[in-house]
Amino acid sequence: MTIDHRSQNLQFLRAAFSIPILPVQYLVNIPVEAGYWFGESLQDRSQLQEDNGQLKMQNMLLKTQLQKLNAIEAENLRLRQLLRSSKRVGEKILIGEVIAVDLDPFSRQLVLNKGIDSDVFVGQPILDADGVMGQVIHAAAFNSIAMLITDPNHAIPIQVNRNGLRAIAVGTGNQQQLDLPNLPNNTDIQEGDLLITSGLGGRFPPGYPVARVVRMETNPAHAYAHITAEPTAKLDRNREVLLVWPESRLNKPDLAKAAKPADGTTTPEASLP
Numbered sequence: 001m002t003i004d005h006r007s008q009n010l011q012f013l014r015a016a017f018s019i020p021i022l023p024v025q026y027l028v029n030i031p032v033e034a035g036y037w038f039g040e041s042l043q044d045r046s047q048l049q050e051d052n053g054q055l056k057m058q059n060m061l062l063k064t065q066l067q068k069l070n071a072i073e074a075e076n077l078r079l080r081q082l083l084r085s086s087k088r089v090g091e092k093i094l095i096g097e098v099i100a101v102d103l104d105p106f107s108r109q110l111v112l113n114k115g116i117d118s119d120v121f122v123g124q125p126i127l128d129a130d131g132v133m134g135q136v137i138h139a140a141a142f143n144s145i146a147m148l149i150t151d152p153n154h155a156i157p158i159q160v161n162r163n164g165l166r167a168i169a170v171g172t173g174n175q176q177q178l179d180l181p182n183l184p185n186n187t188d189i190q191e192g193d194l195l196i197t198s199g200l201g202g203r204f205p206p207g208y209p210v211a212r213v214v215r216m217e218t219n220p221a222h223a224y225a226h227i228t229a230e231p232t233a234k235l236d237r238n239r240e241v242l243l244v245w246p247e248s249r250l251n252k253p254d255l256a257k258a259a260k261p262a263d264g265t266t267t268p269e270a271s272l273p
Helices: 002-007 011-086 247-251
Strands: 092-101 109-112 125-127 132-139 144-148 155-160 166-171 194-197 209-217 226-231 240-245
Touching: 011 240, 109 132, 109 240, 155 209
Parallel strands: none
Antiparallel strands: 092 109, 092 240, 109 144, 125 132, 125 240, 132 144, 155 166, 155 194, 194 209, 209 226
């Protein structure tokens, strides 16, 4: 040991003896290393599970926010389309929201969140960005009921945009179908013709899209052709509608005010609808 300490001559010998001892050292360290590995694995597993749970929660929240943003984006797009369509209307306009739908399969009616407090009146036309939807049939204080053009009890004066031919479009109860009754077999109507409001009767503003002809069937055994059209408005998808006040309505004097004498008393005519 003294010679090795002073001259380091036995260094190679010690290295040779350490070779067979090396596996023993590894075997002795195996339980210690296994303990460290097992503890770290448990800690890493619990940490991973916790991180995974947090990531799942964040993913769910982000998906919920994304759905809300998508809904806001779609609503913004619909409102922009409504505003673009309102530029064609030279009358007073107001955007209303659909709050309920009639579930009767043979009735096509909507409940809107605008009523008499917003100057809504019976017979007022409602539109969307693509065409005519219907008209108001009942106005309450804060809401109103509108009948769609596809309701079986609804009819609207139209004309063919291509040649100006006038006709009546009647609702069928089918959300995607209108009928043009009482037109002869030789009527100049073709599939694909655009039907617009004629303005007759003064209820609907003229020149607005109503429907497009999808089928025309003629039978020599019948005097009239069978013509069906598909509405251009998205009747079953709109959440917002455009309420229109025609110029004739805005310029029309108030009958109640006209019937009231200067002394403030009310005549019987003022109570008439």
